[in-house]
Amino acid sequence: MRYLTAGESHGPQLTAIIEGLPAQLPLGKPDLDPWLRRRQGGYGRGRRMVIETDEAQILSGVRAGRTTGAPVTLVIENRDHRNWTEIMSPEPGNEPRKKALTDARPGHADLTGGIKYRHKDLRDVLERASARETAARVAVGAVALKLLGELGVEGANYVASLGGVETQQLFSWDALEAIEASDLRTPDEDAAAMMRERIDQAKRDGDTLGGILEVRFRGLPVGLGSHVHWDRKLDGRIAQACLSVQAMKGVEIGRAFENAARPGSGVHDPVYYRGGTYARDTNAAGGLEAGMTNGEELIVRVAMKPIATLMKPLPTVNVVSHEASDAARERSDTTAVPAAGVILQCVIGWVLADAVLEKFGGDTLPELQERVEAARAYARGY
Numbered sequence: 001m002r003y004l005t006a007g008e009s010h011g012p013q014l015t016a017i018i019e020g021l022p023a024q025l026p027l028g029k030p031d032l033d034p035w036l037r038r039r040q041g042g043y044g045r046g047r048r049m050v051i052e053t054d055e056a057q058i059l060s061g062v063r064a065g066r067t068t069g070a071p072v073t074l075v076i077e078n079r080d081h082r083n084w085t086e087i088m089s090p091e092p093g094n095e096p097r098k099k100a101l102t103d104a105r106p107g108h109a110d111l112t113g114g115i116k117y118r119h120k121d122l123r124d125v126l127e128r129a130s131a132r133e134t135a136a137r138v139a140v141g142a143v144a145l146k147l148l149g150e151l152g153v154e155g156a157n158y159v160a161s162l163g164g165v166e167t168q169q170l171f172s173w174d175a176l177e178a179i180e181a182s183d184l185r186t187p188d189e190d191a192a193a194m195m196r197e198r199i200d201q202a203k204r205d206g207d208t209l210g211g212i213l214e215v216r217f218r219g220l221p222v223g224l225g226s227h228v229h230w231d232r233k234l235d236g237r238i239a240q241a242c243l244s245v246q247a248m249k250g251v252e253i254g255r256a257f258e259n260a261a262r263p264g265s266g267v268h269d270p271v272y273y274r275g276g277t278y279a280r281d282t283n284a285a286g287g288l289e290a291g292m293t294n295g296e297e298l299i300v301r302v303a304m305k306p307i308a309t310l311m312k313p314l315p316t317v318n319v320v321s322h323e324a325s326d327a328a329r330e331r332s333d334t335t336a337v338p339a340a341g342v343i344l345q346c347v348i349g350w351v352l353a354d355a356v357l358e359k360f361g362g363d364t365l366p367e368l369q370e371r372v373e374a375a376r377a378y379a380r381g382y
């Protein structure tokens with residue numbers, strides 16, 4: 001499977017085309033729109049999220065509620081575009097440019113993108129660098145999650161820490177409802193209260209916050225990915241997908257950074273044979289060994305840096321005058337950590353669905369289901 005996205009943050013729409021989906025997958029707006037709404041949520045987001053009410057239009061590849069096997073086109077409107085029609089127009093005009101950005105923001109794409117693509121209005125960079133693009137990736141990921149769901153694979157995401165406040169209550173699958181209900185996507189209400197305080201304080205200070213997200217998947221068949229070649233290793237593919245999300249700077253599988261300080265005897269998960277099948281009592285590996293799913297829960301943790309745009313700006317240079325200046329103050333989020341968990345679940349979901357199709361193939365969902373079930377039976381009896 002493959003997909004492309006296109007669209008600017010303040011352009012008319014985001015577009016995604018998915019190619020390679022099997023036919024006969026039940027698919028409709030109710031599978032996509034709740035994910036888009038989740039991505040818009042979270043305490044600490046800016047006013048843009050009040051303007052947008054994201055929903056996906058399905059423009060090809062689905063008839064009567066099922067995929068046909070043809071490419072699927074998804075479109076998400078940018079409601080804010082109506083305030084930017086002249087500025088974003090592809091026609092010549094808008095000179096001198098309104099809303100031009102010339103005070104490069106440290107931590108954003110502005111300066112490096114300007115040099116690389118030879119733009120002096122750094123809006124030509126930021127419009128595509130913006131995490132608005134993740135709405136398209138979430139719509140695509142929601143399709144992948146639907147496919148995984150049809151194969152008995154379930155995912156979750158939660159905020160493990162935000163602004164230095166850690167979620168004390170460890171994740172449990174029973175806490176999914178509480179996570180969904182929380183504007184900080186954590187089941188730990190005490191931690192959530194402290195996070196809200198930190199976000200309010202950061203906002204008062206003109207500052208921003210980052211955090212750590214945890215994404216889990218259970219029910220994955222054994223053997224997705226491969227140990228045989230670097231670009232087939234699933235851990236590497238997952239890390240690439242995560243780090244390609246705006247502001248994500250670190251990935252660990254399981255508790256990789258804590259494990260690094262322990263001896264091997266305290267890390268690797270012993271294998272037992274019980275009730276006619278293989279079993280483990282621990283999962284320090286986070287569900288992956290040698291670039292392959294091992295049948296345990298997949299646990300991925302990702303570090304998100306604080307938002308780059310500060311209302312109390314950092315020193316920078318104006319790229320036209322070359323004079324010292326304050327970094328541009330654009331409308332912005334104070335934090336987007338809760339939204340990031342949703343995005344990460346979707347982009348990891350895509351990698352997993354792609355790996356499923358790679359291993360099992362199949363033009364249709366029923367064929368895929370049969371093959372996955374057969375592989376599960378084989379692994380149980382191996």
Ligand SMILES: Cc1cc2nc3c(=O)[nH]c(=O)nc-3n(C[C@H](O)[C@H](O)[C@H](O)COP(=O)(O)O)c2cc1C
Pocket residue numbers: 046107108109129130131134245246247248305307308309331332333334336339340343
């Ligand atoms: C959901 C989400 C929302 C974001 N919102 C903002 C924002 O409002 N302002 C901002 O400066 N950066 C925001 N970012 C981060 C920037 O897009 C990102 O830092 C920038 O594109 C540079 O890329 P890099 O951080 O991956 O190096 C957001 C990221 C995500 C995932």
Ligand SMILES: C=C(O[C@@H]1CC(C(=O)O)=C[C@@H](OP(=O)(O)O)[C@H]1O)C(=O)O
Pocket residue numbers: 009046047048049052129130131132135246330331332333
């Ligand atoms: C639009 C979204 O996030 C945007 C991501 C973003 C950035 O620089 O990444 C900057 C802000 O854009 P704006 O100035 O239009 O408010 C965020 O709102 C979104 O998540 O849908």
